Amino acid sequence: DALDALVDRAVADGATALVRGRTVGNVVGPTVLTDLPEGSPLLQQEILGPVALLLTFDGEEEAVRIVNRGPYGLSGAVHTRDAERGVKFAQRIVSGMFHVNDSTVQDDPLVAFGGEKTSGVGRLNGEAVVEAFTTQRWMSIQHGRSVFPY
Structure with missing residues (x-):
């Protein structure tokens, strides 16, 4: 639930989900996010789940x-x-x-x-x-x- 909430918040803040994994019980499918705003909380924490953040530099x-x-x-x-x-x-x-x-x-x-x-x-x-x-x-x-x- 916590991981889903992080991803949902990132998308609400402007991130794009190229792949959005579903959660079934305790199994969380992979998610790939891009276009994260610079201040996104996901950029400041250990996600410890199947979430890949694609950043340009x-x-x-x-x-x-x-x-x-x-x-x-x-x-x-x-x-x-x-x-x-x-x-x-x-x-x-x-x-x-x-x-x-x-x-x-x-x-x-x-x-x-x-x-x-x-x-x-x-x-x-x-x-x-x-x-x-x-x-x-x-x-x-x-x-x-x-x-x-x-």
Whole structure:
């Protein structure tokens, strides 16, 4: 219901739904929106649902500005023929994860998963999860009398 309300509000505020997914029970169909006004609430929050926002921009500088101006930074992706250019772009984005020529949703149990800014604190999976849920403790036991020097 919350996701449908966000999409409905965006359309009421001037966005165009190129595809409008239906919600059946707990299953939400994909929605593709374009023509979002610059102040649209959808541009300032994590949607965490099957909604793609198509934005126009003039060049990489403006694209970086658009991506980084929001308060969230969980994951992102860029698709390009030039992978090196994609990596250079990715390095300028403030997010916990960024993918070149792949989807934004990747949850490999061996790789740290987490975001920047308001997208969460810390990382899960891989060594990060061991660190997050482990407290190092050193204990020793001496049977008998210690002798100094060793």
